Amino acid sequence: MVEDARFEDGGERPLHLKALDAEDLGVFSALIQDAVVPVAEISYDAGKRRFAMLLNRFRWEDVEAAQARGRAVERVQTVLLFDDVIKARSMGVDGRDTDTIVSVLSLAFVAGEDGTGRVDITLAGDGAIALDVETIDATLKDVTRPYAAPSHKVPTHEV
Template sequence: MSDLRLLAMDKDDLDIVSAHMQDSVFKAPDIAWDAKHQQFSVAVNRFVWEKSDRRAKGHERRRALLVFKRVQAVRSLGVSRGNDEAVHALLAIRFEQKGEGPDGTIELTLAGDAAISLDVECIEAQLADTGGAWETTNRPDHA
């Protein structure tokens, strides 16, 4: 299967990116915020839901990069930049529009009541697989 590459320019697009990013894991050093260029990125180990079969014994993860552009501010709750070994699991990505315009807040909801909030001018996100796949026997379960 070829590498995944997605572009999100509206809420519906972002919902698709969220579905592909569900259960991705990362550590604090994988996060980058470039205020000058208004860009936030996170490198993750993405669970490959599009190839997952509940009955299969083997599943897949891939290294991927999620980039948000036109980011004006970043806030986090429960994500310690001082703890490089803590693993964070992404549950969902949601957009809350502020008013009539395209600006709003993108929230990355993480396990353990943690979150990263991005104040954005508009939705502009890219998700791309950046490395080969590896097998995992662990399939996330949301029962």
């Protein structure tokens, strides 16, 4: 008998995922919510049509296991990469201020014509990054071992 993968199945292994449609981006959005990233670790290469961010991702998939075992909640450095990016622009983010750290709230896709569209990366504090894409072609990959979250707390949001 074949079973679907469960969210808990990824708790102990590094992520290496591919997004090819809006539904996949929704999964990425949930996984990178509350990630923090120095502005210096955000780049766009127009020649290669590639946008990348090196995130310090909160490991949402591991929270229950960490709490059940009495160990610290964790973060991990993760690359978020978009290919086939036609144009990248930002609001509320000064690329020259490389000491600034931003927090990712969500990813969303706004469809255009013939498979094109825009990926919106919403940041805390009214910041945003918009990527005009030819198609959704994104990768999310953990690139370090998890480490104890410096705050030792699960991120929370006021409603």
